[in-house]
Amino acid sequence: MKIDKLKAGYRKKIIINEFSLEISRGEVVSLIGPNGGGKSTLLKSISGQINPLSGSVYIGKEDIRNISLRKLSKRMSIITTERVRTQHMTCRDVVLSGRLPYSDSFGLFNDTDKKAADNAMELMKIGDLSEESYEEMSDGQKQRALIARAICQEPEYMIMDEPTSYLDIRYKLELMEVLRKLSSEGMTIITSLHEPQIALKISNRLLLVHDDGNIQIVTPDEVLRGCLIKDLYGLTDNMYETVKKTLTM
Amino acid sequence: MQKKTAARIVCVFGILTILVIISFLLNLCIGTVKVDLTDIFRIIFTGAADEKYRNIIMDIRLPRALMTVILGGGLAVSGFLLQTFFANPIAGPYILGISSGAKMAVALFLIFVVGNTGRSSSFLLVITAFAGALVATGFIILISSHVKNMASLLAAGIMIGYICSAVTDFLIAFADDSDIVNLHSWSQGSFSGADMNGALYCLVIVGISMVFVMMLSKSLDAFRLGENYARSVGVNIRLCRILIIILSSLLSACVTAYAGPVSFIGIAVPFLMREALKSSKPVILIPASFLSGSVFCLISDFLARRIFAPTELNISAVTSLFGAPIVILMIIRRYRSHEN
Numbered sequence: 351m352k353i354d355k356l357k358a359g360y361r362k363k364i365i366i367n368e369f370s371l372e373i374s375r376g377e378v379v380s381l382i383g384p385n386g387g388g389k390s391t392l393l394k395s396i397s398g399q400i401n402p403l404s405g406s407v408y409i410g411k412e413d414i415r416n417i418s419l420r421k422l423s424k425r426m427s428i429i430t431t432e433r434v435r436t437q438h439m440t441c442r443d444v445v446l447s448g449r450l451p452y453s454d455s456f457g458l459f460n461d462t463d464k465k466a467a468d469n470a471m472e473l474m475k476i477g478d479l480s481e482e483s484y485e486e487m488s489d490g491q492k493q494r495a496l497i498a499r500a501i502c503q504e505p506e507y508m509i510m511d512e513p514t515s516y517l518d519i520r521y522k523l524e525l526m527e528v529l530r531k532l533s534s535e536g537m538t539i540i541t542s543l544h545e546p547q548i549a550l551k552i553s554n555r556l557l558l559v560h561d562d563g564n565i566q567i568v569t570p571d572e573v574l575r576g577c578l579i580k581d582l583y584g585l586t587d588n589m590y591e592t593v594k595k596t597l598t599m
Numbered sequence: 600m601q602k603k604t605a606a607r608i609v610c611v612f613g614i615l616t617i618l619v620i621i622s623f624l625l626n627l628c629i630g631t632v633k634v635d636l637t638d639i640f641r642i643i644f645t646g647a648a649d650e651k652y653r654n655i656i657m658d659i660r661l662p663r664a665l666m667t668v669i670l671g672g673g674l675a676v677s678g679f680l681l682q683t684f685f686a687n688p689i690a691g692p693y694i695l696g697i698s699s700g701a702k703m704a705v706a707l708f709l710i711f712v713v714g715n716t717g718r719s720s721s722f723l724l725v726i727t728a729f730a731g732a733l734v735a736t737g738f739i740i741l742i743s744s745h746v747k748n749m750a751s752l753l754a755a756g757i758m759i760g761y762i763c764s765a766v767t768d769f770l771i772a773f774a775d776d777s778d779i780v781n782l783h784s785w786s787q788g789s790f791s792g793a794d795m796n797g798a799l800y801c802l803v804i805v806g807i808s809m810v811f812v813m814m815l816s817k818s819l820d821a822f823r824l825g826e827n828y829a830r831s832v833g834v835n836i837r838l839c840r841i842l843i844i845i846l847s848s849l850l851s852a853c854v855t856a857y858a859g860p861v862s863f864i865g866i867a868v869p870f871l872m873r874e875a876l877k878s879s880k881p882v883i884l885i886p887a888s889f890l891s892g893s894v895f896c897l898i899s900d901f902l903a904r905r906i907f908a909p910t911e912l913n914i915s916a917v918t919s920l921f922g923a924p925i926v927i928l929m930i931i932r933r934y935r936s937h938e939n
Contacts, residue, residue: 399827423833434824437688438879450821450832456882457817503832 351396351507351538355405358388358395364403365391369565371557373540375506378533380549381542383559384583389542390431390511392559396540397428397509409507423451427503429496429510434484441487441495442480445471448499463502470502471495473528475521489516497525501532508532510541514548526552546579547596558582574598608883611875615890619668622897626664627656629901631909663793664897666801670790670854671864671896672889673805676812677850678865679888683819683881684843687749688873688929691865692851696759697735698860701852703763703770704731710774721800721856728852735759736848788859788915790900797857804853808846812885815842819881861896862915863922868892870929895921 351373359365365388373379381389394400396407398414407414409425417425427448436444448470449463459467471477474494479487484495493516500508514522522545529552533539543549549556550570558566558578566578573579574597580590627639634642634652642648642656678691692698708727742755818839821829830836854861872887873879899917906912 397831399830418833419830419835420833423831426831428827428831430827432825432827434828435686436823436879438873438877439823443878443880444824447821447824447828447832450817453817455814455817457820457880458882 352408353396353405354408356392356395356407357403357405358391358400359403360391360400365563366395366559366565367563368405369567370405371567373538375538376533376536377554378529378539378541378552379555379557380553381540381557381559382544382546382549382582384561387559387561388563389559392557392565393509393511393540393542397426398422399428420451423503425505426507426509427500427505429500429508429513431511431515434492434496436484439484440480441476441482441484441491442467442471444484444495445476445480445498445502448501448503451503466502466504467498470498473501474498475524490518490521493517494521497528501528505537507538507540510539512542512544514543514545522548546573546593550574550597604878608876608878611872611887612890615887615894618894619890619897622894622901623664623668626667626897626901627660630655630660630904658794662795662798663790663900665798666793666857667790667896667900668893669798669801669805670858670861671894672892673801673808673850674854674861674864674896675868675888675892676809676885677847677854679869679881679885680812680819680843680847680850681865682869683822684840684847685743685749685752686822686825687753688870688933689749689753689866689926690756691863692732692847692854693860693862693865694753694760695735695739695756696761696763697732697739697756697848697851698855698862699760699763699767700735700738701728701732701848701855702860703767704728704734705856706767706770710770721797724856725800725804725853728856729849731763732848732852732855733844735763736844740844788861788913788918789903789911790858790914791911793857801853801857805850808849808853809885809889811842812846813882815839815846816881816885819843819885823879823881858914860915862919863926864892864895864899864918866929867922867925868895870925 353369353371355368355370357364357366357368381392383389395402398407401415409417414422445467446459446463449459449466450457452463453459468477471480474497476491476494476498479491484492487495497513500510514525517525526548529539550573553570556568556570556573558568560566560582568578577590579585579593579597585593624636624639628634628636632655634656638648638652639656642653643661646653674692681690681692681695682688684690704727705724708724738759739752739756743752746752746755818829818834821832821834826836868891869884869888872884872891876883876887878884899914899921903912903914903917
């Protein structure tokens with residue numbers, strides 16, 4: 351994937367200043383930065399949910415805007431921060447909806463689809479919840495169902511907006527393992543994260559999304575060496591000392 | 600667990616099919632003049648029977664029952680589509696004022712065009728109703744782009760319904776008597792004017808619409824998780840939204856053109872089916888809604904004809920009586936599930 355001179359925002363309001371980046375297969379790229387800095391906007395531009403103000407995103411050699419949604423849906427899956435409200439859908443139904451790109455024209459699933467959904471649910475440790483009503487699940491369980499949904503879509507690229515939200519510490523750590531495994535199998539993962547310490551552990555590279563819309567592309571090592579977190583979040587010396595301990599843990 | 604779901608689906612469809620057949624025959628047999636079941640089969644399949652009975656069945660009851668089956672189903676599916684569009688189970692063609700928009704357009708057409716030229720056709724009638732439904736839907740969509748709150752949107756829809764009904768009432772009040780023969784009873788909703796030609800038209804329009812609706816079922820399926828996720832599994836959101844609006848307007852326009860606005864079926868029936876099937880999968884829910892819409896409408900029409908026979912009630916009086924409590928139940932349920 352190649353991001354070429356991308357500038358993102360809404361109408362005339364520029365949120366992300368022009369930047370370019372090439373991401374190779376199987377890479378994990380995390381976006382970290384302060385709230386409201388534009389992480390979501392950037393992710394939406396990359397996944398084609400909103401059109402960039404200028405510049406383009408290429409998948410292979412093709413501009414993402416020229417790839418049909420049908421084709422794109424087999425190559426890219428997303429997790430958003432919006433809360434999903436459903437009616438009469440079980441956990442399995444929600445996960446299975448990630449298989450719609452592969453289903454027949456009435457949205458009916460075959461055994462391969464069901465197997466993929468089951469595997470993804472096992473991976474996210476919600477296998478025994480599969481027949482539960484989605485509405486009655488806890489927020490953390492819902493989040494894991496949505497992640498399982500994105501996984502069973504079997505994409506090349508998974509674009510995740512704050513996938514760790516609602517997850518407790520154990521599931522956060524487990525999610526890290528899952529992401530590592532998927533990336534080692536060749537899936538490219540672009541994700542925004544609230545926890546710098548997690549981002550540092552799993553990412554090949556980090557995008558530091560600053561308040562002013564500038565993007566800094568760095569490796570985890572550079573973040574630790576250069577006290578970059580301190581500037582990024584505008585921390586005081588005391589605050590940074592506390593954070594630093596968690597970063598190097 | 601999945602086997603249980605499959606058994607439930609077969610069971611619900613079995614019951615619905617039986618109910619459609621029973622209530623259809625009930626509508627044919629019972630009326631001011633009772634006709635035996637054997638006579639009915641003889642009349643329909645061989646045509647050999649008493650002239651008087653044959654006229655009653657072939658000219659009055661059969662077209663009326665056919666139309667009720669087709670339009671009742673269409674109305675339920677129209678409601679289902681709108682619920683998907685607005686992501687709200689309380690949306691429906693009647694409550695959002697779409698039926699009233701169609702009603703106003705038909706009233707205008709009947710008074711100004713038919714009244715002046717004396718010419719009318721089923722086709723023109725449906726087109727006019729469709730235009731009226733689209734205009735009302737357009738207003739609703741316009742409002743929905745400003746108002747994100749569903750309760751306010753529904754209130755706005757009800758207001759649009761009132762405005763259209765008020766205009767219709769004005770038109771009726773000032774129109775010549777000759778223009779409004781039947782117009783008044785029609786504007787309240789009734790299947791009483793059905794003839795074989797009209798039933799045939801409905802069959803074609805609703806039939807074609809249903810084919811398209813079924814073709815949309817995969818996209819509607821994806822819509823259950825909201826627009827962003829629908830897009831991520833390959834649904835062209837804009838195209839899909841336009842198709843939903845056109846189809847739901849066409850279905851409710853067809854009902855309004857032939858039977859006037861019929862209330863609550865569009866909301867109550869899909870809700871009941873979701874509960875009965877414990878599923879919201881469109882590919883199952885669409886045909887189920889159609890069948891149960893037919894049953895609901897057949898029984899309501901039967902009651903409308905029979906409760907105070909020979910005086911006929913308008914059908915909305917009956918559908919409201921049964922439909923409105925179901926909708927109230929639904930609102931309470933939703934409220935409770937949000938509390939938790």
